[in-house]
Amino acid sequence: MSGTIICAPLTGLIRPLTDVPDAVFAGGMMGPGVAIDPVGDTLYAPFDGVVTALHAARHAVTLESADGAALLIHLGIDTVALGGSGIDALVAIGDRVSVGTPLLRFDLDRLVCAATAIVTPVIATNEGARIVSLATGFVTAGAPLFRLEHDGVAPAAVAGGEKTFRTVTVALPHGIHARPAAAIVAAARARQAIITLVHGDRRAAASSVTELLGLGVGTGAVIVVEAVGHDALAAIDAVAAVLVDATPETGIMAANLATAGDGPGLAGVPAAPGLAIGRAVRWHRTTIEVAARGEGVAAEMRRLDEALDQVRANLADEADAGGARGAIVAAHGAMLDDPALLAPIHADITTGASAAAAYRAGIAMQSALLADSGDARIAARVDDLRDLETRVLTAITGQVRARPVVPPGSIVVAADLLPSEVVALADAGVAGFVLAGGGPTSHAAILAAGAGRPMIVALGDAANGIAADSLLILDADRGRVEPSPSAARLAVAQARIDRAAAGASHDGTLAATSDGTRIELFANLGSRDDALAAVAVGAEGCGLLRTEFLFLDRAAPPDEAEQRAEYRAIADILGDRPMILRLLDVGGDKPAPYLSLPPEENPALGVRGVRVSLADPALLDAQLGAAIATGCRIMVPMVASLAELEAVIDRAVALGGTAGSIGVMVETPAAAMTADLLATRAAFLSIGTNDLTQYALAMDRGNPAVAAGIDGLHPAVLRLIAQTCAGAARHGTPVGVCGGLAADALAVPILLGLGVTELSMPPARLGAIRAVVRDVDMAAARNHARAMLDLPSAAAVRAAATRFAGDGE
Numbered sequence: 026m027s028g029t030i031i032c033a034p035l036t037g038l039i040r041p042l043t044d045v046p047d048a049v050f051a052g053g054m055m056g057p058g059v060a061i062d063p064v065g066d067t068l069y070a071p072f073d074g075v076v077t078a079l080h081a082a083r084h085a086v087t088l089e090s091a092d093g094a095a096l097l098i099h100l101g102i103d104t105v106a107l108g109g110s111g112i113d114a115l116v117a118i119g120d121r122v123s124v125g126t127p128l129l130r131f132d133l134d135r136l137v138c139a140a141t142a143i144v145t146p147v148i149a150t151n152e153g154a155r156i157v158s159l160a161t162g163f164v165t166a167g168a169p170l171f172r173l174e175h176d177g178v179a180p181a182a183v184a185g186g187e188k189t190f191r192t193v194t195v196a197l198p199h200g201i202h203a204r205p206a207a208a209i210v211a212a213a214r215a216r217q218a219i220i221t222l223v224h225g226d227r228r229a230a231a232s233s234v235t236e237l238l239g240l241g242v243g244t245g246a247v248i249v250v251e252a253v254g255h256d257a258l259a260a261i262d263a264v265a266a267v268l269v270d271a272t273p274e275t276g277i278m279a280a281n282l283a284t285a286g287d288g289p290g291l292a293g294v295p296a297a298p299g300l301a302i303g304r305a306v307r308w309h310r311t312t313i314e315v316a317a318r319g320e321g322v323a324a325e326m327r328r329l330d331e332a333l334d335q336v337r338a339n340l341a342d343e344a345d346a347g348g349a350r351g352a353i354v355a356a357h358g359a360m361l362d363d364p365a366l367l368a369p370i371h372a373d374i375t376t377g378a379s380a381a382a383a384y385r386a387g388i389a390m391q392s393a394l395l396a397d398s399g400d401a402r403i404a405a406r407v408d409d410l411r412d413l414e415t416r417v418l419t420a421i422t423g424q425v426r427a428r429p430v431v432p433p434g435s436i437v438v439a440a441d442l443l444p445s446e447v448v449a450l451a452d453a454g455v456a457g458f459v460l461a462g463g464g465p466t467s468h469a470a471i472l473a474a475g476a477g478r479p480m481i482v483a484l485g486d487a488a489n490g491i492a493a494d495s496l497l498i499l500d501a502d503r504g505r506v507e508p509s510p511s512a513a514r515l516a517v518a519q520a521r522i523d524r525a526a527a528g529a530s531h532d533g534t535l536a537a538t539s540d541g542t543r544i545e546l547f548a549n550l551g552s553r554d555d556a557l558a559a560v561a562v563g564a565e566g567c568g569l570l571r572t573e574f575l576f577l578d579r580a581a582p583p584d585e586a587e588q589r590a591e592y593r594a595i596a597d598i599l600g601d602r603p604m605i606l607r608l609l610d611v612g613g614d615k616p617a618p619y620l621s622l623p624p625e626e627n628p629a630l631g632v633r634g635v636r637v638s639l640a641d642p643a644l645l646d647a648q649l650g651a652a653i654a655t656g657c658r659i660m661v662p663m664v665a666s667l668a669e670l671e672a673v674i675d676r677a678v679a680l681g682g683t684a685g686s687i688g689v690m691v692e693t694p695a696a697a698m699t700a701d702l703l704a705t706r707a708a709f710l711s712i713g714t715n716d717l718t719q720y721a722l723a724m725d726r727g728n729p730a731v732a733a734g735i736d737g738l739h740p741a742v743l744r745l746i747a748q749t750c751a752g753a754a755r756h757g758t759p760v761g762v763c764g765g766l767a768a769d770a771l772a773v774p775i776l777l778g779l780g781v782t783e784l785s786m787p788p789a790r791l792g793a794i795r796a797v798v799r800d801v802d803m804a805a806a807r808n809h810a811r812a813m814l815d816l817p818s819a820a821a822v823r824a825a826a827t828r829f830a831g832d833g834e
């Protein structure tokens with residue numbers, strides 16, 4: 026057991042904890058310690074250490090010393106309610122401090138008037154800590170107060186090491202919302218370090234989902250990740266790996282589809298794709314009534330803990346569902362245990378609130394923080410907090426959640442919907458959702474998409490005009506709902522629904538256009554789970570295995586054996602379906618810590634893709650070796666010249682592979698323009714329209730400021746695709762598309778008309794795209810595609826493509 030001398034953080038009168046008018050402190054529930062009735066206006070560090078937490082209301086600060094002592098200083102009682110007013114923080118989480126460093130400055134008069142008490146508990150929070158008093162009566166700040174005996178184990182073990190930081194540009198397509206926040210919390214928990222994210226003047230502990238959401242970080246934001254502790258560097262790498270993951274998220278509709286199209290009916294914003302016909306059912310949420318005052322602190326604390334245990338167990342069960350639904354539920358689980366959410370709830374209970382009322386108030390406080398973030402996507406996470414509130418209050422009050430009673434096949438019209446309500450309603454068989462509020466990136470939208478139910482959001486007051494029981498055509502691809510449609514409109518919509526259903530049903534026959542032209546329909550994969558999903562929806566193979574999933578968030582690259590095992594596992598799930606493995610596409614803004622790449626001013630134009638592999642022969646050989654052993658095709662990313670392809674082919678052949686299995690990913694304008702040269706050596710070309718669009722239009726795909734302009738149907742991109750197909754055709758080399766355009770129903774006839782014969786997309790889009798392909802007549806598609814190349818803008822192409830689809834009138 027080691028001992029640490031704790032000096033007085035305040036000048037004032039020492040009092041026993043039992044004098045503190047708060048049962049939690051007085052009863053020793055937080056740990057042993059003393060209290061000080063302060064004079065003066067400054068709270069100082071009581072030992073040399075690190076600030077490990079600083080409450081948003083600045084009334085509570087925790088510190089840890091290098092030898093493992095952990096201390097909480099709680100300035101006054103009920104001061105949380107002041108929301109920081111009258112208290113200034115002079116330090117931040119992660120700061121190293123020495124005994125006597127000023128931590129907080131406060132307005133003593135204001136606290137005396139506004140708080141229940143100003144007496145300040147100084148609490149040892151180490152497990153099994155003991156204190157030996159060294160002073161009584163009046164003490165001066167900095168004088169020894171007590172000796173803290175503890176066993177020096179974590180959490181204090183994190184306090185060693187230097188503070189270090191890194192600036193990161195956030196590539197997450199939707200910024201830090203709940204799922205990435207939960208991933209950051211998980212990454213942070215696994216490390217011996219105290220990690221803080223800084224965005225402008227806002228700071229968040231990496232251990233708190235709600236603090237992370239409160240940062241209001243959107244895609245493209247530049248933030249600083251700070252860490253202190255033995256694992257600081259690894260911790261920063263792990264958190265940065267989450268932040269720079271630009272992988273598009275399944276379920277969130279592409280930005281270029283997320284605007285309402287023209288047509289009859291009411292306009293909203295597309296949130297989950299699809300078309301449905303059904304009768305309107307109006308949906309209202311019932312409020313759970315709760316008592317304001319509790320029945321004693323201990324009873325209410327127990328009630329809260331039991332409810333949290335129950336909800337935690339339910340969420341863990343539901344997270345087993347996997348996929349987007351599992352990820353969202355897991356994020357709710359991380360929010361449930363968020364210390365920043367729970368601290369004020371505990372504080373409220375100690376002042377007499379019932380557990381239910383305290384929980385509701387705590388959620389309201391966190392929701393206000395998110396709503397104030399100034400970012401619509403972060404504000405959309407308020408729904409997740411309200412969902413937690415419903416779960417926890419249901420558990421506390423013992424009310425049984427009734428299954429929603431809605432006739433199957435109806436369309437739910439509501440002000441908004443919580444994620445769990447969407448799941449329950451989808452399970453009850455509703456055909457779609459129309460919301461007055463909501464947002465296209467909300468979890469409700471992602472869950473609707475995952476359940477295959479169309480949803481449009483943000484109708485505003487127009488939603489009130491939809492009469493209960495009226496017949497609706499809900500066209501979520503175009504963001505429109507049409508009440509009481511004519512028989513002719515109904516017939517057109519029904520025909521579209523039938524065609525989509527026919528496409529979704531896969532009887533094992535290979536996809537072809539209406540005139541019998543064979544088109545391969547492949548899936549983009551990034552994990553074994555993706556492979557299972559792809560097989561379930563009838564994918565004919567994998568057109569893009571994003572191997573980065575194996576390389577990010579770790580201290581050393583996977584060796585050949587590990588890669589071989591993982592690729593083999595995915596190939597086994599695919600059975601005899603072909604698999605195209607993309608060589609590593611890291612570098613630039615997707616850092617892998619073990620690659621000693623220098624920071625770059627323009628990461629998208631720097632060392633990424635094949636440039637990384639060619640710069641690190643051992644890395645390339647290990648991946649090629651594993652891919653060759655798996656017997657799959659190999660695709661080279663970010664190629665800009667034939668020499669790069671040839672260098673990879675030479676290495677592969679030296680390792681026992683064959684040139685005939687190696688193809689090129691066409692993502693740079695250079696590759697598109699020289700497709701005829703590449704096709705002399707490439708076994709296939711596959712167009713990555715996500716990157717090709719950003720490089721052709723000189724618009725960063727992760728920058729929200731230019732997001733509205735990034736549309737792969739821009740004539741410039743279409744001309745590059747046409748050039749690629751023409752160049753490849755000269756050598757009989759097949760061309761596929763594995764970027765986002767392959768999943769865009771309006772783009773598919775154009776791509777096929779230009780000569781593309783393979784489409785690879787997220788598994789969830791396969792059914793819809795299969796239906797589109799079956800409808801295409803190749804002669805008409807060729808004429809259509811040629812005409813699109815001459816249009817002046819992406820908008821003009823979309824309008825013409827909608828007319829070509831024949832169902833937009």
Ligand code: PEP
Binds near residue numbers: 571713714715716765
């Ligand atoms: C692309 O660029 O279109 C592509 C599929 O690759 P990624 O999105 O992984 O960069």
Ligand code: MG
Binds near residue numbers: 692
């Ligand atoms: Mg790419």
